[in-house]
Amino acid sequence: MIRVVCAIIKNADGKLLLTQRSGKMDHSYHWEFPGGKVENDETDYAAITREIWEELQIEVEPLKKLTQVDWQYPNKKIALVPIICEIRSGTLNLNEHLDFVWLAINELTELNVLGADREVVNNLKRVYEN
Numbered sequence: 001m002i003r004v005v006c007a008i009i010k011n012a013d014g015k016l017l018l019t020q021r022s023g024k025m026d027h028s029y030h031w032e033f034p035g036g037k038v039e040n041d042e043t044d045y046a047a048i049t050r051e052i053w054e055e056l057q058i059e060v061e062p063l064k065k066l067t068q069v070d071w072q073y074p075n076k077k078i079a080l081v082p083i084i085c086e087i088r089s090g091t092l093n094l095n096e097h098l099d100f101v102w103l104a105i106n107e108l109t110e111l112n113v114l115g116a117d118r119e120v121v122n123n124l125k126r127v128y129e130n
């Protein structure tokens with residue numbers, strides 16, 4: 001199983017950041033929470049901080065892990081760990097993704113998000129409704 005971390009980043013309007021995978025990445029053009037694979041001997045928090053810096057040139061502080069989603073794709077199984085993060089510095093620059101968008105939680109269903117992320121969104125709805 002591949003361990004993947006993704007960042008849940010909210011802006012001042014309460015909207016969440018999603019990024020669109022490029023044509024060069026697997027799952028091309030799908031939307032996701034930015035993040036990536038955890039490397040050997042790396043903590044989840046170190047991995048998300050590194051990935052967000054590499055992908056978006058933003059410095060984030062990881063605050064809290066949410067429920068992990070295990071997801072089977074046709075060719076691989078991943079364990080996706082969503083982590084609530086706050087932006088500390090930097091201006092968003094797309095180093096790897098095609099596009100980004102800030103959306104309210106209820107608007108996320110309109111996007112073509114990755115399978116595992118649909119479950120993350122459902123869990124988030126529960127977190128934000130309570």
Ligand SMILES: Nc1nc2c([nH]c(=O)n2[C@H]2C[C@H](O)[C@@H](COP(=O)(O)OP(=O)(O)OP(=O)(O)O)O2)c(=O)[nH]1
Nearest residue numbers: 004006027032033034035036037078080114116117
């Ligand atoms: N980054 C990210 N990947 C996700 C999410 N949901 C989901 O199923 N995935 C899948 C897509 C990929 O198969 C895998 C993450 O791989 P990746 O390609 O983004 O990670 P990476 O930058 O470390 O990859 P690599 O090119 O260095 O191998 O997890 C998500 O919300 N964010």
